Amino acid sequence: MSLAGKVAFVTGAAQGLGKAFSEALLKKGAKVEAFETVISCFGGLDIMVNNAGIANEHNYALMVNINLTGVITGTNMAIDLMNREKGGRGGVIVNIASTAGITPEAYFAPIYTGTKHGVVGFTRCWSMNPYIAKMGLRFACLCPAFTDTQILCSTITDYPEDAQKIIQQVGINKVETVTEGFMQLVEDNQCNGAVMVITAQNGIQYHRKPHGISRM
Numbered sequence: 001m002s003l004a005g006k007v008a009f010v011t012g013a014a015q016g017l018g019k020a021f022s023e024a025l026l027k028k029g030a031k032v033e034a035f036e037t038v039i040s041c042f043g044g045l046d047i048m049v050n051n052a053g054i055a056n057e058h059n060y061a062l063m064v065n066i067n068l069t070g071v072i073t074g075t076n077m078a079i080d081l082m083n084r085e086k087g088g089r090g091g092v093i094v095n096i097a098s099t100a101g102i103t104p105e106a107y108f109a110p111i112y113t114g115t116k117h118g119v120v121g122f123t124r125c126w127s128m129n130p131y132i133a134k135m136g137l138r139f140a141c142l143c144p145a146f147t148d149t150q151i152l153c154s155t156i157t158d159y160p161e162d163a164q165k166i167i168q169q170v171g172i173n174k175v176e177t178v179t180e181g182f183m184q185l186v187e188d189n190q191c192n193g194a195v196m197v198i199t200a201q202n203g204i205q206y207h208r209k210p211h212g213i214s215r216m
């Protein structure tokens with residue numbers, strides 16, 4: 001997908017990965033906008049990134065609301081705006097999960113892990129929907145392991161030694177590597193249903209191979 005002139009919306013773009021994703025999209029010529037103005041200013045939406053998330057095991061209602069309900073709400077709103085059958089231009093929806101959404105390895109974050117499993121399942125399910133080809137939509141899920149942003153300082157302070165052990169085992173991703181993987185998901189038009197895993201040890205890998213929407 002050429003990104004020149006495309007309109008993107010990234011949730012949680014004030015800092016961390018959301019900010020890096022927005023900057024990478026802008027560099028390629030996309031317009032990164034606030035949701036309220038995408039229709040009035042740019043006539044539509046092409047790229048939706050549900051990125052906002054927190055790590056707070058003490059307030060599970062808030063975390064489920066932001067990490068899972070937020071992704072579902074953002075996806076539903078984007079589908080409405082992007083659906084070709086309803087006058088939209090089609091496009092891609094990228095949901096940001098975590099390796100915690102695939103393999104639970106740390107006992108201290110069961111709720112965070114649950115929300116991210118939800119994001120992976122939700123996104124994969126949409127990618128298999130036979131109607132999305134007509135709607136002109138594709139779906140992908142990005143699952144980074146620990147990455148060098150502020151979220152790392154959150155709830156893991158409750159279990160600093162255990163967290164440190166896991167972090168030492170799996171390492172810490174650079175934001176640049178995660179952004180590179182993210183841009184692959186956005187730019188590859190044939191990529192639907194990808195679940196991309198990014199670790200410091202193994203770099204960018206696909207947990208589930210993408211399938212082209214044309215073959216559905």
Ligand SMILES: NC(=O)C1=CN([C@@H]2O[C@H](COP(=O)(O)OP(=O)(O)OC[C@H]3O[C@@H](n4cnc5c(N)ncnc54)[C@H](O)[C@@H]3O)[C@@H](O)[C@H]2O)C=CC1
Nearest residue numbers: 012014015016017051052053098144145146147149150151
């Ligand atoms: N940094 C890491 O180790 C990893 C992060 N992730 C995921 O990546 C995503 C981005 O996180 P990071 O950039 O790392 O963390 P971060 O803490 O730097 O950024 C999170 C962003 O989400 C926004 N946000 C939080 N609650 C919000 C709300 N209610 N409404 C709107 N925005 C809200 C914040 O303002 C912030 O801009 C999250 O979904 C996180 O779970 C996934 C795997 C690893």
Ligand SMILES: CCCCCC(=O)/C=C/[C@H]1C=CC(=O)[C@@H]1CCCCCCC(=O)O
Nearest residue numbers: 055098100104105106109145146151155156
């Ligand atoms: C190997 C796990 C990588 C998890 C990457 C991630 O999303 C990290 C987020 C953490 C930042 C602060 C936290 O409290 C978050 C969760 C910490 C551990 C999650 C591990 C889940 C698991 O793999 O069991």
